[in-house]
Amino acid sequence: MKRVSGTFIPPIMLDSRGRSPIYRQLYDWLRTAITEGQLRPGQRLPSTRGMATELQISRISVFNAYEQLHSEGYLEAFAGSGTCVARAIPDDALGVRSSRDRKASQRRPVSGARRVSARVAALWKVTPEPWLHSMGAFRVSLPALDHFPIEVWSKLVTRHSRRQSRTVMAYGDAMGHLPFREVIAEYLSTFRGVRCHASQILVTTGSQQALQLSAQVLLDPGDQVFMEEPGYRGARVAFMNAGAQLIAIPIDAEGMIVSEVMARPRAARLAYVTPSHQYPVGMTMSAARRISLLNWAMRSGSWIIEDDYDSEYRFGGRPIASLQGLDTHDRVIYVGTFSKVLFPALRLGYMVVPGDLAPAFSAARDAADIFSSTLYQAVLTDFIREGHFARHIRRMRMLYMERRKALVNAIRTHMGNEIEVIGAEAGMHLVASLPLGIDDVLVSKIAAQNGISAMPLSSCCLKSPERAGLILGYGGVNARQIHDGIRKLAHLKSGLTCTKVPNAK
């Protein structure tokens, strides 16, 4: 380190063994001195030779630093010859900055001046969710990652990555990779009774993006959205983010109570439903309700989002056909995801949009993030075509059925009869209802502190919830983890039951 005190310039430290080259250190120092007002506009700088001698560095370093500052407008040629600080840097600008120091940069201006949008301010204030931080028992939506056929998958990844074509590297279609969309359309029409053409498939980064895009395309700020109560929080934040007003519609054993939809004084622009397997409670929407909802949408010119989020896993009976397949007036936007079947970090989902809305959705996707990464789309196309996908679903269906049984048994054994297990025999989670008066958010928070992820049922509610419960995912946990997790949860809960707290959110 050499410390040089110039006659005309503030002290400067140059470190010859430093990370950045000498010219760069000099450049940085001079720039800071100019912007902080230590060097004033019009102030003459020594010649490159003079500066080099002064600092005992090479002249080329000084030259490079000056040249760079010159090209950025901090320095200018001095009348006649030589170099000075640019005079075009306004005095007041420098005045403001001359007071800068470490503290100044930490000092926050008044909060009113750091305004974020009303929508995001509202989002930001939504309760933090400590139960989502753990990937252990009983993280909702997490599949059995250790049962994923990683060998087959990585072979496909390697195959596509090695002979990575121009198509896989360049800009892709906002709607998605065409062969992938064709495979999805075929899958949906065969297994889910969805009526669609590949041109209606929009590949997304997951169901959340599908919801966000739907909100952008279909909702103006202030529009109403009908939500199942309790319902899916991800949908709620997507609609909030579009400035929508959320209206809770109660559910019963047949799903959303559509007569309540019709009884509302004003028809919502959009209804969001999970007809195959209601989230989080698990019932299937009845045929009568499906038809009524479709008719409501047709009559009122509203849209329906059908989120078919884990329809692949149904343990009793066959998968229920989609609502979209019943829709003859193109009122349904169908949403699905591969995250829960394969693995979340895949970031691939899809939506089926009415043909006439495809250009609007495509424009919204372009504005949002242009298109989805192509590699995984190409890999998954082969994975489905070669039969690995169907095989994996079959294997996971057996596995999740066993895990569900193990979880129900563990709850019976360790948590007693006061806990009711709610939810059809489907999917990757169930709801364990808690005795009246227990604050499920509190239970969940304490569980999270103890490494257990148990989502409170009330976090899925817009209104004050009628019952408390924990949503327990069993996709990503084996029998031992289930057993240990429930024992721990029972222990935590029994501590709480002794000191019941009012069910205030």
Place this chain on the structure above:
Amino acid sequence: MKRVSGTFIPPIMLDSRGRSPIYRQLYDWLRTAITEGQLRPGQRLPSTRGMATELQISRISVFNAYEQLHSEGYLEAFAGSGTCVARAIPDDALGVRSSRDRKASQRRPVSGARRVSARVAALWKVTPEPWLHSMGAFRVSLPALDHFPIEVWSKLVTRHSRRQSRTVMAYGDAMGHLPFREVIAEYLSTFRGVRCHASQILVTTGSQQALQLSAQVLLDPGDQVFMEEPGYRGARVAFMNAGAQLIAIPIDAEGMIVSEVMARPRAARLAYVTPSHQYPVGMTMSAARRISLLNWAMRSGSWIIEDDYDSEYRFGGRPIASLQGLDTHDRVIYVGTFSKVLFPALRLGYMVVPGDLAPAFSAARDAADIFSSTLYQAVLTDFIREGHFARHIRRMRMLYMERRKALVNAIRTHMGNEIEVIGAEAGMHLVASLPLGIDDVLVSKIAAQNGISAMPLSSCCLKSPERAGLILGYGGVNARQIHDGIRKLAHLKSGLTCTKVPNAK
């Protein structure tokens, strides 16, 4: 094929060699008959045995079909015994559907009833861009894909894909994969003079998502945004999509004319700038302007987005340090991307947000699409750490410099002196100005029809443009393609020059 005409039911076709199993065909047919009103609520169905005999199929197939329809609520138990069509399906619902036929599903209801949001309707109407369909000469933003070190890259992909850990497969942080954010923070502070900590880095799917998220976090509908004129269309659509009002601020040789910003009667909530290399015209924003703009933002409580989109490529002199590095009041959101340095389908970019806004941006990202796919983040972390990234940039800088020269020469040779080449010696594109009176959109459309991608300068303008020009990308084209492309373009242009059209957009 057997055609069976029941006494009590409409004709039904079952195909024993068909794709779907017999039970499924029966199920489909019955469901359709119910929803279309051919089978009425309460109507009794034959017993499983009776139906099996009638249709000459196995009784188990009938049983399965009935059971499925039962579980979906289409059928119910008949008083006493047997099965009938569910009475809960409302009559009017069925009435509506009984008129269904192929034509009905094609018939579009009145367009007013198929309303999309005002924002997206506006987006959708933005001129279509045929010049973006071709990936050949002179597609803007396309890097030299054939010079990408695919061997090294795919080795890293294989490495990470094979020993794909739980981290790489499960849900990730909305802000991004931490090791990747650390590498980005280090890169930005070393090479771009950005002052940041990894906690301020938000990994995005590209600069477009960074702009979209910024719009969501910072803008309420109706807020004003100051845009460079001409400026980047991607930013325009992101801000439009948030319901913002766009204000064009003219530019000169020093970039955005900040005095015009100050002269506006009302301070915008946000100013969007490309200070290192103005898009599309190419100048560098002067130091004086940078400081003035920062001061304006501080005084008016506004935000600045610095889009540093291709700062890696600067052929004369060293890269210009970022505006963010000068900001001592945390007013700047810094945006960058890897799409232009590596390949677009990578879908990885980043933004640096002020520390106090990080939770808001994280919430907005969660609402938008939760997080970015982890594999490529992990791969790129190693690619940067092992020095491949810096090496690739150095090689590409040389290559693009040569390609730029080739393009300028080709324009000189084939298009004559009336074409002025505009743009600093930087980046991956330049602007070829057209003689006054030529409609650049028309030239671009005709070029697109002939397989040449040449973006019209006026498509970057909010107002009626003052000059016409073509934005020509040279990143993804070799010398021969440049030569052939310009010859073709010169030929197309000369045809137009003879029949000059008024410069109306």
